[in-house]
Amino acid sequence: MELQALLITFRETLEALLILGIIITFLKRMNHPEYTKYVWLGASLALLASLGVAFVFQVVLTSFSMMASQIYLKISIMLISSMLLTHMVFWMAKNSRDMKGKLEGKLKAYITAGSVIGMVIHSFLVILREGVETVFFFAAITGGNIQLALQSWGALAGIIIASAVSYFFFKGTMRISLKTFFRITGAMIIVIAAGLLVQGVGMMQDVGIIGSVMPQVYDVTWLLPEHPTDYTQYLRDTGTAPLISGDVGIFFTALLGYAATPSLEEILVYFGYFAGIFLLLWTRNQSSQKKQVDNKKSQVVEDAKVVHSKKVVNV
Template structure:
């Protein structure tokens, strides 16, 4: 859980800090440093609002638990979080290159109009979006115990690393192409999303919401048990210890959705998820290539007409 929390908070906090940093740097560059306080005010209000959302979310989750519907809420959170994480990765991959230009253009409109309220609201919404996403993802990786994720070392470490990276980035001492950076971190986020999807399917099968054609495709308990309890049971039943500890299995399950005895549906969902992601990536690359080649073809046709 802690590693998941670190990756999520690092990614979300960095995105928010980069956008706020772009805004404040632009305001200083154009000679309107006095507006930066309003940007930070909006960001601070968004952080406070995100904490409020976390408390409200926890309250709602507790209510579902009291009604005996906790498991269904967990499954819903996992599925939606997997979709949101995937969408977030694709969104950043597409907009990271033009992020600076887009943000500065919006700020230029606010400065020209002297729209202080617009600056506060814009920075508020930017940071709040990241905060709400973080709360939702924390609910997914902790099965509803958002406070545990917020108080752990993973979340705090992710924020600290994001702050350092953004600081050195804007100081000019760190040269990182944003597109490449988000592509690398996005790969880990996709793995987490796939794990959440598989865990949701496993929970649906546990409560009988969906069945299984083949409950156990293979059994890797002898190599890597899914949990320390599975480790102990294997030693008791076979008289020998598995190759790896159950603690390793717990870590991999929390991070990537590892299962030592997956059902056929879990295996197909895991593989199918990556196939869909690959097809989406290939499709977007094809669309971008077509957009780039179209002006080139038009230019050649125009030259041919001029020659004739």
């Protein structure tokens, strides 16, 4: 859970800080630093709103627990979080290149209109989106205990690392491009999304929402149990301790969706998810390459027309 919290908090905080940095840098470059305080006002209000969302979310989760329906809410959160994480990675891959230009276009409009309210609302919505996503993902990786994730060293470390990266990026000492940076962290997020998806499928099978053709394809509890409890039970039942501690199993379960006794459906969903992601990326790259080729051909045709027209004029 700690590593998941670190990666999610790092990713969301970094995205928020980079966007704020772009806004503030642009305002200073346009000689309008007086608007900076309104940007920070919107960001502060969004942070408070995000904490409010976390509180409400925790109350709802507790209510479902009292109604003995928390398992169904947990399943929903895991599946939705997996989809949101996947969408977030693809969205950032698509928009990271044009994000700066789009932001600056909106800011120019606000400055021209003298809209302080627009500046506050824009920064508020940017930070609120990241905050709400973080709360939702924390609910998924902790099984509903959002407070546990908020108080973890992973969340704190994620914020600190993201702040340091943002600082050095805007100071010009960070040479790596945003596109490459988000590609690397995106790959890690995809792994977490796959794990959440598989855990959701496993929980649905546990409560009988879906069945299984083969409930247990293999059992490697002797090697790496999923949890210290599984370690203790295996030791009690067989008199032999598993080779690796259950604490290590918790780590791999949280990070990779590891299961010591997976069903056939869990295996198919896990590898099918990565196959689907690969297919989507390949299709998008093919489309992008085709578009680049078409643009080059169009440019060559236009250049040829210009050259031809100049020859006609000279004649």
